[in-house]
Amino acid sequence: MQFISSPDKGLLVPYELPYELKEFFDEIFPVYRIGFSCPSDTNRYFENWQTMLLLCPLVNHYLNTPDLQDRIPLAVFRTAEKNHYGDYWSTMYSICNSHIERRPNKHVPLIYMVGINRGKTEFFEQLDADATYVDQKGISVLLQEDRFHKIRFCYREDINTYFIFTSKMSHHLARKIIAILPGLLKWELPTPDYLDIIKAFSGTDADLWYKLLSPIYKKLTTGLERFRARLERFAQDLNTRSIRIHQDNIAKYQNNINDYLTQIDIWYQEIRKNQQQLFALENMKGGEFQDFTEYILKHPAVKSIEVVDDRRLRFWVVTPLLYYDVDAFKVMERNKESPLYKYPEFFRDMLHKVFIDGKYTIYTESVFMIDFHDGHVAPSHHHHEGSQEAYTKGYAVWQPHIVPQIYHCWGNNLPYINNALKNRKYIEGWEQIIAATQNINFTDTIVVRDFWKRIYDQQKDLFCIQDNENPEIQLSVQDYQKLYEQVLTSEQRTCLGGKEI
Amino acid sequence: MIQVTIGTNTNRTKVNVDPNRTLRSVLEENEVNYSVAAVHLDGVSLKPGDLDKTFTDLGIAESCYLIAVIKADNSTVA
Numbered sequence: 248m249q250f251i252s253s254p255d256k257g258l259l260v261p262y263e264l265p266y267e268l269k270e271f272f273d274e275i276f277p278v279y280r281i282g283f284s285c286p287s288d289t290n291r292y293f294e295n296w297q298t299m300l301l302l303c304p305l306v307n308h309y310l311n312t313p314d315l316q317d318r319i320p321l322a323v324f325r326t327a328e329k330n331h332y333g334d335y336w337s338t339m340y341s342i343c344n345s346h347i348e349r350r351p352n353k354h355v356p357l358i359y360m361v362g363i364n365r366g367k368t369e370f371f372e373q374l375d376a377d378a379t380y381v382d383q384k385g386i387s388v389l390l391q392e393d394r395f396h397k398i399r400f401c402y403r404e405d406i407n408t409y410f411i412f413t414s415k416m417s418h419h420l421a422r423k424i425i426a427i428l429p430g431l432l433k434w435e436l437p438t439p440d441y442l443d444i445i446k447a448f449s450g451t452d453a454d455l456w457y458k459l460l461s462p463i464y465k466k467l468t469t470g471l472e473r474f475r476a477r478l479e480r481f482a483q484d485l486n487t488r489s490i491r492i493h494q495d496n497i498a499k500y501q502n503n504i505n506d507y508l509t510q511i512d513i514w515y516q517e518i519r520k521n522q523q524q525l526f527a528l529e530n531m532k533g534g535e536f537q538d539f540t541e542y543i544l545k546h547p548a549v550k551s552i553e554v555v556d557d558r559r560l561r562f563w564v565v566t567p568l569l570y571y572d573v574d575a576f577k578v579m580e581r582n583k584e585s586p587l588y589k590y591p592e593f594f595r596d597m598l599h600k601v602f603i604d605g606k607y608t609i610y611t612e613s614v615f616m617i618d619f620h621d622g623h624v625a626p627s628h629h630h631h632e633g634s635q636e637a638y639t640k641g642y643a644v645w646q647p648h649i650v651p652q653i654y655h656c657w658g659n660n661l662p663y664i665n666n667a668l669k670n671r672k673y674i675e676g677w678e679q680i681i682a683a684t685q686n687i688n689f690t691d692t693i694v695v696r697d698f699w700k701r702i703y704d705q706q707k708d709l710f711c712i713q714d715n716e717n718p719e720i721q722l723s724v725q726d727y728q729k730l731y732e733q734v735l736t737s738e739q740r741t742c743l744g745g746k747e748i
Numbered sequence: 749m750i751q752v753t754i755g756t757n758t759n760r761t762k763v764n765v766d767p768n769r770t771l772r773s774v775l776e777e778n779e780v781n782y783s784v785a786a787v788h789l790d791g792v793s794l795k796p797g798d799l800d801k802t803f804t805d806l807g808i809a810e811s812c813y814l815i816a817v818i819k820a821d822n823s824t825v826a
Contacts, residue, residue, distance in 0.1 A: 542813060546791040569793050570786065570819065648822035659820030663757050675755045678815040682786045685793060688821045 270477075272296055275303040282306030285324040292360060292421035293324035301425070301448050308437035315435060322432065323357045328416060331366030335373040338366075348406055356432055357408040360424065362416035363397075371397050374412060379403065386431075390423050422449045536619070539673035548681055550612070550642050558620035561627060565642045566684040567608045567713070568601075575689035576602045586696045590703055593731040597712065597724070598699075607712040610721075611646040612639050613684040615655075617676075622669030624680060626655040644706045646684050647698035654694060657683050750803055751811040754778050756785070757818055767803040771814065775799075785816035 279302055285294040302321075309315040325347075331338045342361050350357070363370050374380055380401040387400045390411065397414035409431070411424060426449035429436060436442060444458075543549055551563040579585045580599065587595055600606040614627040627638055638651035648656040657664060660683035667676030689695055702711055707724040714720035722730065749764045752774060765774050771789070775782050787794045790812050798806065 542791075548791055567793070656822045658822035660818070660822065663818050663820065667757065672755070672760060674753075674813060675757060675760065675815060675817070678755070678788045678791070679757070679817040681788065681791065682793075682817040683820070683822055685786075686820075686822050691822070694822075 272299070275299050278306050278310070279303050282309060282319050282321045283324065284320060288324060288326045290326070290416070292326050292416060292418055293358070293425070295418075297448070298421075298425060301445065304437050304441070305434065308435070312435075320352075320355050321434065322428065323352065323355050324360075325357060326360045326362070326416065326421075328362040328364055330364050331370035333366060333369065335370065335377075338370060339377075343403075343406075343408075343410075347408070350406070353407050355407070357406070358411070358424065358428070359408055360411045360413065360416065360421065362413055367397060367414045371399065371412070371414070374399060380410060380412075386427060389427065390420065392417070392420060425449065535671045535673055539677065542674050543677065546677075546681075548684075551640060555616060559616050559618045559625070561614065561616045563612060563614050563640050563642065564681065564684060565610050565612050566646070566681055567610050568685060568687050569608070570682070570686040571602060572689050573602065579689065586692075586699065590699060593728050594699075594703055594724070596731060597727050601712060606715060607722075608715055609712050610643045610710065611684065612641075612643040613646040613649045614638055614640075614651065615649060615680070617668065617673075617680075619668070619673070622671070622676075623665045624657065624661070624668065624676075627651060641709055644702045644709050644711045647687055647694050648691070649684065650697070653697075656691075656694070658686075658688070660686075750808055752803070753811070753813045754780060755813065755815040756780055757816075765803070767808060770800050770802055771806075772799040774814070775816070780816050782816055784819060786819050788815045788817065789813070 276299060279299040282305065283302060288294045306319065306321070309319050309321065327342060329338055329342055347357070347359075375382070380399070380403070382399040382401055387398050390400060390413075391398050392415075395414075397412075399410075399412040401410045401412070402408070403410065413420060426445050428434065429442060429445060447458075543552075548564040548566045549562060550565050553561040555561050576598075579587050580595070580603075587598070597607070601609050616625040616627055617623075618625055639645060645651070648654050648658070657680075660679055664676050664679045664683070667673070667679060687695070687698070702709075702724050709723055710721050711724055712722050712727060714722075750767045751762055752765050753760065753762050754774070761778060763774070763778060771787070771794070772782075775787070782799070787799070789798075789806060789808075803812065
């Protein structure tokens with residue numbers, strides 16, 4: 248006979264749930280799931296809404312009876328369809344693999360329906376010869392649907408699994424299997440007529456099945472009372488949502504207040520800092536800058552000053568090169584391959600007298616800016632402003648490390664300079680600047696080469712060296728060359744005269 | 749007595765000293781480590797031997813700045 252799914256619609260397939268019962272399904276599914284699981288059942292032979300409807304009262308009964316609670320879950324369902332190609336052990340291994348043999352919930356019986364699609368005759372012959380799977384003929388006969396239907400019902404105690412090997416799979420067969428479970432697994436039934444309902448479910452008595460379904464169906468399709476639970480849930484959600492909105496709002500405004508207070512703290516700190524600085528400035532006798540002004544106006548190195556804007560001054564200074572590494576220069580002199588030997592003898596002689604003999608001192612001109620607002624020393628001009636020559640005033644040759652548009656190298660002096668300027672210690676910052684302009688670093692070969700080239704070539708007519716014995720004598724490289732040649736000629740004459748004598 | 753403002757990278761003090769004292773003694777008294785510093789007197793770098801001269805010898809009659817700056821190297825800025 249045809250199994251009919253609902254009172255008014257004859258749905259052939261049990262997993263097609265009538266629309267009216269969808270909400271009911273949402274209620275029974277979680278309960279059913281506590282009692283039964285089904286990891287693999289593609290065609291939903293076991294895992295369908297009818298099975299759930301049937302077994303849900305059973306699970307409820309177990310849940311509500313304290314003595315029975317520890318016996319749930321009640322069973323695990325599983326189905327598989329296999330083809331047998333002659334290799335019996337291979338087929339069996341694919342049916343009962345290690346995953347099944349080692350399943351962690353072995354205390355829960357596994358109901359495993361296996362459909363054999365190909366090689367049925369051969370498979371069942373070999374199965375009958377396998378001592379591991381012993382057919383329980385009494386049950387197989389009950390489940391057999393017709394005389395062509397091959398079915399074996401075997402139990403493997405070691406893995407607590409009931410295997411139902413069948414030559415054809417059907418929802419009807421699955422329902423019949425379920426109908427034998429109460430007796431097989433010794434279930435305690437919730438009501439005396441429950442077994443009759445199960446029998447009806449298995450397809451022998453449709454009237455009883457209708458009796459089970461009809462009241463539920465009516466309850467869910469007639470009367471407004473059925474919306475009560477839904478409205479109550481809605482009201483609960485609404486409250487929860489409103490509560491959450493207010494909680495979120497409170498948290499948000501609390502955070503805003505905290506941020507605001509943090510910001511106020513920052514502003515107060517700024518006020519305090521500014522007040523301290525203001526107090527310091529107001530109470531400073533004469534002020535730091537006034538001291539600096541007095542100091543700078545008497546400073547021997549300063550040649551010119553220009554106001555750049557309301558925070559910066561530009562300075563031109565001429566200072567002697569006093570700080571250098573004598574050994575580094577000696578190494579250059581000893582090495583005939585050094586860039587020094589690209590220059591004529593008079594030039595090397597001049598540098599020797601400067602850096603080794605100390606007879607002369609090289610003076611250089613440096614131009615730079617000081618930002619008194621931010622407290623730092625800066626390049627004299629922006630790179631795009633005018634020509635390189637326009638930056639200096641020709642008081643002397645350019646300082647090798649502070650060359651317009653090319654170098655702005657204060658090296659290790661820079662942190663000391665800027666630290667002093669930032670702390671408004673202008674005189675100390677200034678003297679560190681002056682010390683930096685009095686330095687030449689011979690290990691910085693690029694800069695040094697550049698310097699030789701410049702004073703020999705482009706700036707050879709600019710004041711460069713001063714005679715230390717007679718500071719009145721100030722020479723350019725060009726002047727020194729002439730002097731050197733004169734001295735040389737005079738020496739040669741004397742020498743020649745001597746020979747004549 | 750003359751007023752000498754002794755400045756270093758970390759500190760600055762004003763002291764009244766006898767102009768007949770040497771620069772070295774005043775620096776040492778004020779715990780200025782001049783061995784690692786270049787000393788400038790009113791903007792002029794001191795030459796070897798100047799440290800043992802008195803303020804009077806160096807032409808200071810009223811006040812002066814004695815600034816010790818750290819000896820550091822210049823190098824190319826990348």
